[in-house]
Amino acid sequence: xxxxxxxxxxxxxxxxxxxxxxxxxxxxxxxxxxxxxxxxxxxxxxxxxxxxxxxxxxxxxxxxxxxxxxxxxxxxxxxxxxxxxxxxxxxxxxxxxxxxxxxxxxxxxxxxxxxxxxxxxxxxxxxxxxxxxxxxxxxxxxxxxxxxxxxxxxxxxxxxxxxxxxxxxxxxxxxxxxxxxxxxxxxx
Amino acid sequence: xxxxxxxxxxxxxxxxxxxxxxxxxxxxxxxxxxxxxxxxxxxxxxxxxxxxxxxxxxxxxxxxxxxxxxxxxxxxxxxxxxxxxxxxxxxxxxxxxxxxxxxxxxxxxxxxxxxxxxxxxxxxxx
Numbered sequence: 001x002x003x004x005x006x007x008x009x010x011x012x013x014x015x016x017x018x019x020x021x022x023x024x025x026x027x028x029x030x031x032x033x034x035x036x037x038x039x040x041x042x043x044x045x046x047x048x049x050x051x052x053x054x055x056x057x058x059x060x061x062x063x064x065x066x067x068x069x070x071x072x073x074x075x076x077x078x079x080x081x082x083x084x085x086x087x088x089x090x091x092x093x094x095x096x097x098x099x100x101x102x103x104x105x106x107x108x109x110x111x112x113x114x115x116x117x118x119x120x121x122x123x124x125x126x127x128x129x130x131x132x133x134x135x136x137x138x139x140x141x142x143x144x145x146x147x148x149x150x151x152x153x154x155x156x157x158x159x160x161x162x163x164x165x166x167x168x169x170x171x172x173x174x175x176x177x178x179x180x181x182x183x184x185x186x187x188x
Numbered sequence: 189x190x191x192x193x194x195x196x197x198x199x200x201x202x203x204x205x206x207x208x209x210x211x212x213x214x215x216x217x218x219x220x221x222x223x224x225x226x227x228x229x230x231x232x233x234x235x236x237x238x239x240x241x242x243x244x245x246x247x248x249x250x251x252x253x254x255x256x257x258x259x260x261x262x263x264x265x266x267x268x269x270x271x272x273x274x275x276x277x278x279x280x281x282x283x284x285x286x287x288x289x290x291x292x293x294x295x296x297x298x299x300x301x302x303x304x305x306x307x308x309x310x311x312x313x314x
Contacts, residue, residue: 124200142279
C-alpha cells in the first residue's frame with residue numbers, strides 16, 4: 001500500500017510505503033549520521049540544545065553522543081511534528097521501539113513499559129516539545145510558526161520520503177546506550 | 189490552603205499524568221484530579237464539577253485550548269476559575285492571545301515542578 005500523507009497545517013507531504021510486516025520484510029528506516037546542509041548557521045546546534053533540554057527536564061536523563069556516530073540503526077518508531085508559517089518543515093524523532101518504551105517509562109517514572117499507547121503518546125510529546133523548544137530558540141519563529149499535533153509511526157517496514165526538497169539536519173544521540181536521531185527537514 | 193479539585197486538559201494522557209505528578213511534587217494538596225483530552229470534554233466537566241484550578245494545553249484536536257478558555261469565560265459559574273495554559277507554543281503572541289481570552293497564566297513545555305509551583309500556588313491562595 002502506497003499512501004501520501006499530508007501532515008496537516010505543515011503542508012509537508014510524507015510518502016509512506018507500507019507493506020505487511022513479517023519475516024524477510026524490508027526494515028523500515030536505516031538512520032545514519034549522514035552529512036547535512038548548513039545554510040542556517042547554528043540550527044543543528046539549536047536542535048541539539050532543544051533535545052537536551054527536553055530530555056533533561058521531562059525525561060530526567062542527560063543524553064550522550066553515540067559511540068560511533070556514523071553507525072546506521074533501524075528505527076521502527078518515529079514521531080513527527082509539522083511546522084508551518086515563516087518556516088515550513090518537519091521535526092522528526094527516530095529510534096527503536098525498545099528505546100521509545102524506555103523513554104516513555106522514564107517520563108512516567110516507571111521501570112518498564114509495555115508496547116502500547118503510552119509509548120506512542122510519550123514519544124509524540126517528546127517530539128512536540130523538541131519542535132517547540134527549537135522554534136522558540138530561532139528569532140522570528142516563536143510567533144511566526146505553528147506546530148501540528150504529533151504523528152507517530154510504529155513498525156519495521158516503512159520508508160519515509162520527504163518531499164520538502166530543502167535542507168536536512170540530523171543530530172544523533174544515545175539514550176542509555178540506545179541510539180536515536182532528531183531530524184529537521186525544511187521546505188525548499 | 190484547602191485541597192484542590194483540579195482539571196487537566198491535554199490530548200496526551202502521558203502529559204496529563206506528568207502534570208498531575210508535578211502538581212503533587214510542587215506541594216499542592218489535591219482533593220481530586222479530573223482529566224479531559226480536549227476543550228469540548230473539558231467544558232462538560234466544568235459544568236458538572238466545582239473546580240479550583242484548570243491547567244490546559246493549547247494544541248488539541250476538536251477544540252483547542254484557546255477556544256476552550258474563550259467559551260469557559262462565558263460560563264457564569266466558571267469565570268472565577270484560574271486557568272493556566274501549558275503548551276509548547278511559547279511565542280509572545282500566543283501568550284498575549286491566551287491572556288486576553290481569560291487565561292490566568294502560562295507555562296511553556298518542557299516545565300519543571302518548580303515552575304508549576306511558581307504559577308499555581310499564588311492563584312489558589314497558597
